[in-house]
Amino acid sequence: MADVATKHPMEDEVKKTEASSLVGKLETDVEIKASADKFHHMFAGKPHHVSKASPGNIQGCDLHEGDWGTVGSIVFWNYVHDGEAKVAKERIEAVEPDKNLITFRVIEGDLMKEYKSFLLTIQVTPKPGGPGSIVHWHLEYEKISEEVAHPETLLQFCVEVSKEIDEHLLAEEEEVKTPETPSLVGKLETDVEIKASAEKFHHMFAGKPHHVSKASPGNIQGCDLHEGDWGQVGSIVFWNYVHDGEAKVAKERIEAVEPDKNLITFRVIDGDLMKEYKSFLLTIQVTPKLGGPGSIVHWHLEYEKISEEVAHPETLLQFCVEVSKEIDEHLLAEE
Structure with missing residues (x-):
């Protein structure tokens, strides 16, 4: 040097x-x-x-x-x-x-x-x-x-x-x-390597999230369509899941869908997370690995806590990692 x-x-x-x-x-x-x-x-x-x-x-x-x-x-x-x-x-x-x-x-x-x-x-x-x-x-x-x-x-x-x-x-x-409350606002991100294709993994959340419970039954009990159509911006879906050992629910609106990028964003509008957060967005983007099979699932959580006492959602990010791995196993078993 x-x-x-x-x-x-x-x-x-x-x-x-x-x-x-x-x-x-x-x-x-x-x-x-x-x-x-x-x-x-x-x-x-x-x-x-x-x-x-x-x-x-x-x-x-x-x-x-x-x-x-x-x-x-x-x-x-x-x-x-x-x-x-x-x-x-x-x-x-x-x-x-x-x-x-x-x-x-x-x-x-x-x-x-x-x-x-x-x-x-x-x-x-x-x-x-x-x-x-x-x-x-x-x-x-x-x-x-x-x-x-x-x-x-x-x-x-x-x-x-x-x-x-x-x-x-x-x-x-x-x-x-800034004098505002920036410590209440946060972002968490992680990448998960999977063997399944980017398109198939994306389709699990965009096209058939009601099948996620088959892939990860210990974490996700069900996903129901409340308004609109699967994978359409503005549609409302309702999740039943288990997090930190407790049965919970989340009502989410689809904020963005970009099929060419294998990206989907959900905004939580009701449910257990709203007891601790003013806002909560989850973005899932899946990118094919270059020159080989498999993909990278990128999870991006963006949120605002209601108070300093609320923990940053690290355990929810780990939950997302576990669900990703189980979906991957499910997709590979289907092939």
């Missing part, structure tokens, strides 16, 4: 080895106001949130193997570069939390059309004696031919993403400082 405090003119940033001009390195520093730890955590702990910070550049990041921020894990990016929608499948090569450093190796996707190898290292260093940090980007690569350009535009892309993540992190800090 180059010293992050060292600045390099752009023309000096392409470093060619004696062996071949196909091999190169590009580096740049970006000054940010956010802390080094928080910026590092965006890539190491929650890269699936980067799209919220930089939606024009990053459309999504899915976990394909392993765990977020763990060496050997595989992540899959959807991004826009040079005006084109692109993808990158990357393996995490190195993580050093004490140095706020993470390295990704591109193993598949658009970059592999032009490069034999491509590594991206992001290291964030606190500014000495003041707030803010320096984000050091280090790209190391081997082109497949002389005709391929050095990735200066990708380095600029990294700079833009860094600045937008910085703004996002600062905005989050401002929300925490």
Whole structure:
């Protein structure tokens, strides 16, 4: 790694080895106001949130193997570069939390059309004696031919993403400082790897939620249609379920359905959850795994508690994980 405090003119940033001009390195520093730890955590702990910070550049990041921020894990990016929608499948090569450093190796996707190898290292260093940090980007690569350009535009892309993540992190800090009751409002998310197809899993909630009780009878006792049609926005469904050892009910309105994204959102409008929460939304999105069977089920819970005494719904998120696994087993048994 180059010293992050060292600045390099752009023309000096392409470093060619004696062996071949196909091999190169590009580096740049970006000054940010956010802390080094928080910026590092965006890539190491929650890269699936980067799209919220930089939606024009990053459309999504899915976990394909392993765990977020763990060496050997595989992540899959959807991004826009040079005006084109692109993808990158990357393996995490190195993580050093004490140095706020993470390295990704591109193993598949658009970059592999032009490069034999491509590594991206992001290291964030606190500014000495003041707030803010320096984000050091280090790209190391081997082109497949002389005709391929050095990735200066990708380095600029990294700079833009860094600045937008910085703004996002600062905005989050401002929300925490507001005099309202932000600790009552919360979000919980998790991913569940399944073997079934994304379409079939999505259809269980969008097309036949009354069959979920067959898949997970210990958790879900039934789902009835009260208004509208299955899987239609505005329709009302009524769930009977067991959570934390107690029989409970939930009346929910379908807020959003996006079949092309295998996404559905339910808003709880009546039932046991409304005793503790002013609002409660559950979004389920299922994404096919790249290059292989199986899918990733992403659960997103968004809620506002009625008081500080109410716990964040971690046990309900675990309930969602259990139901997902049982639905997966049910779908595989049907095949």
